Amino acid sequence: VRVRTSYLGLHAVPSEHKADRAVYVDKAVDQILPAAHAEALVDAVDAYCEPIAFTTDEVARLFDKAKALGLPVKLHADQLSDGGGAALAARYHALSADHIEHTTEPGVQAMAEAGVVAVLLPGAFLMLRETKAPPVALLRQHGVRMAVATDCNPGTSPVASMTAALNLACVQFRLTPEEAIAGATRHAARALGLQDEVGTIEPGKAADLAVWDITRPAELCYWLGAPLLHRRYSDGDIT
Numbered sequence: 001v002r003v004r005t006s007y008l009g010l011h012a013v014p015s016e017h018k019a020d021r022a023v024y025v026d027k028a029v030d031q032i033l034p035a036a037h038a039e040a041l042v043d044a045v046d047a048y049c050e051p052i053a054f055t056t057d058e059v060a061r062l063f064d065k066a067k068a069l070g071l072p073v074k075l076h077a078d079q080l081s082d083g084g085g086a087a088l089a090a091r092y093h094a095l096s097a098d099h100i101e102h103t104t105e106p107g108v109q110a111m112a113e114a115g116v117v118a119v120l121l122p123g124a125f126l127m128l129r130e131t132k133a134p135p136v137a138l139l140r141q142h143g144v145r146m147a148v149a150t151d152c153n154p155g156t157s158p159v160a161s162m163t164a165a166l167n168l169a170c171v172q173f174r175l176t177p178e179e180a181i182a183g184a185t186r187h188a189a190r191a192l193g194l195q196d197e198v199g200t201i202e203p204g205k206a207a208d209l210a211v212w213d214i215t216r217p218a219e220l221c222y223w224l225g226a227p228l229l230h231r232r233y234s235d236g237d238i239t
Contacts (some may be wrong), residue, residue, distance in 0.1 A: 002234075004192050006074060007036055009052050010047040010054045010062050011119065025058050029065050037069050044193065048076040049085040055090050063092045078103040079124075090114035095192040100126070101132050108135060111195060112142040113121065117191040120175075121151040121182065122168035123159030145209055146175070147191040148183035163228065166221040177218035207236035 004199040017024035036042050045066035047059045047182035055075075063073045072095050077085025080177035086107030089097040097103070097111060098119040111118060118139050125133070139146055150165045151157040159165060166180045175183065189199025198206050212220065220228065230239050 001199070002194075004043045004194070005041060006046040007033055007042045008046045008048070009033060010059060011076075012048070024172035025054075025061070029062050029110045029136045030111055033062070034069065037071065040101060042071055044065065044072045044074050044078065046074045048087060049078075050076070050080050050083060052080065056135055057082055058094075059215065063088075067092065074191075078107065080204050082107070086111050086116070089116050095193050098149075098151075099134070101125070101130060101134050103138075105138055107134075107177075108138045108142050108144060112144050115149050117145045117187055119149050119188075119191050120169055120173055120207045121149055121157065122172050123165055124151045126171055127157055127159075128170055136175065138174050139158055143192060145187040146179060146183050147187040148180055149173070149188065149191075161225070163220055164224060165227075167224045177221040207233055209233040 008031055010025070013021050013024055017075055033042070033045065045062060047054055048058060049059045059075065066073050073092050074096045075085055075094055075098065075101050076090040077089050077097040077220045079101055082104050084107070086100055087110045088105040089108035090113065093114050094116050096117040096119045099119055099121055100107070118134065120134055124227055136146070148169045150159045150162060152160050162184055166184060169175045169180045169183065170177060185239040186195065186199040190192045190195070198208050201209070209232070210229060212228050214220065214228055217225045
């Protein structure tokens with residue numbers, strides 16, 4: 001399995017720091033991130049920007065530190081409200097802005113101009129029983145690349161199947177099968193900063209391939225829970 005690690009220090013304030021939030025932000029930005037980076041543990045820096053989480057000013061501090069260390073950034077943006085997360089991600093030329101259910105057109109335009117990938121997370125949308133879907137029509141209109149991911153985590157998206165995520169993206173967000181599959185391959189690779197290594201089948205890239213027991217690609221977005229995988233290759237070797 002190819003692993004990329006994100007430093008998500010600003011996701012929630014630990015219980016022991018509830019009374020001194022600013023101290024925790026200082027520690028996360030000025031101590032923990034540089035230490036983790038020094039040990040080569042960080043491929044990208046992420047944060048959760050929401051009124052219930054961290055402010056744009058706090059996230060900007062973290063992103064400034066990330067940029068000083070030469071690290072790319074990502075952002076949990078506009079999941080519960082339009083708090084300017086997408087625009088903040090664009091300002092820092094983030095690899096991706098994830099969730100973005102409440103992003104409005106100015107934020108989408110900013111993402112398009114900065115080349116930020118929109119990562120759609122239909123598993124979290126389902127499990128949280130959300131009702132406002134991401135602005136897919138606006139993303140199409142402005143040419144923003146749309147990736148699809150499971151957001152597999154024990155709190156809000158216990159979804160461990162990428163084909164399930166494809167199905168949910170089509171059913172809930174009305175992506176076409178072509179859009180969803182592109183979102184799980186070439187656009188997902190770009191959201192990780194790996195577009196020069198994986199995501200498409202072409203000379204010079206890693207032969208990370210999956211062979212499926214299907215008759216046409218759209219079936220990957222149709223079956224929910226069916227065992228469709230026939231064979232998997234990692235760097236050209238059967239795994």
